[in-house]
Amino acid sequence: MTARLVLVGAPGSGKSTVGALLAQRWGEPFADVDAVIEARTGRSIAEIFADEGEPAFRALEEGTTAELLDGAGVLALGGGAVMSAATRQALADHPVAWLQVSVAHAAGRVGLNEARPLLLGNVRGRLVRLLAERAPLYAAVATVTVETDGLEPVEVADRVEEALTRA
Numbered sequence: 643m644t645a646r647l648v649l650v651g652a653p654g655s656g657k658s659t660v661g662a663l664l665a666q667r668w669g670e671p672f673a674d675v676d677a678v679i680e681a682r683t684g685r686s687i688a689e690i691f692a693d694e695g696e697p698a699f700r701a702l703e704e705g706t707t708a709e710l711l712d713g714a715g716v717l718a719l720g721g722g723a724v725m726s727a728a729t730r731q732a733l734a735d736h737p738v739a740w741l742q743v744s745v746a747h748a749a750g751r752v753g754l755n756e757a758r759p760l761l762l763g764n765v766r767g768r769l770v771r772l773l774a775e776r777a778p779l780y781a782a783v784a785t786v787t788v789e790t791d792g793l794e795p796v797e798v799a800d801r802v803e804e805a806l807t808r809a
């Protein structure tokens with residue numbers, strides 16, 4: 643099976659929000675890899691990072707992503723999922739939307755939220771580095787790219803739909 647759409651992008655780019663909106667519009671199921679991991683383990687992502695470390699989380703994320711990519715509907719990946727070469731390879735078979743966001747807008751959206759363990763301590767500084775490291779990886783897997791700065795989630799969803807019709 644092939645997902646109707648997979649969303650990738652940095653923390654705060656709006657994958658979960660816009661993914662749910664598009665799924666609702668299209669009458670498709672929606673899944674969010676972070677939420678599925680949390681539901682299955684009964685722990686928050688932050689707790690998994692703290693208890694088992696990032697490599698253990700990444701292994702869990704890679705397996706869960708592969709499994710969910712085999713399903714239908716709209717799928718929001720974790721912000722760091724594209725760091726896995728296996729995941730990037732699997733994404734070659736799917737329509738993928740990269741939601742782009744600047745550091746300023748991403749920082750404003752995620753705030754000082756403890757739910758994002760990778761950003762703890764220095765949200766802006768960590769986002770600068772993370773976006774620089776990951777931009778080529780998001781670009782490599784993207785079928786369409788949509789800039790989200792200054793747009794409401796509904797407007798981002800509109801642009802994703804427009805971009806997909808042109809892709």
Ligand SMILES: Nc1ncnc2c1ncn2[C@@H]1O[C@H](COP(=O)(O)OP(=O)(O)OP(=O)(O)O)[C@@H](O)[C@H]1O
Pocket residue numbers: 651652653654655656657658659660676718720721751752758790793794795798
């Ligand atoms: N286009 C937007 N404009 C303003 N706020 C937004 C927009 N998209 C999402 N948000 C808000 O920003 C926050 C982060 O959005 P969301 O959780 O959808 O991002 P995400 O890409 O899934 O992040 P993560 O990788 O951390 O899961 C939420 O509070 C959401 O309501």
Ligand SMILES: O=C(O)C1=C[C@@H](O)[C@@H](O)[C@H](O)C1
Pocket residue numbers: 652653676687719720721722723757758759760
């Ligand atoms: O950008 C990242 O590396 C992450 C983003 C979130 O979606 C979670 O998957 C986790 O907090 C790691």
Ligand SMILES: [Mg+2]
Pocket residue numbers: 657658659674676718
């Ligand atoms: Mg999310």
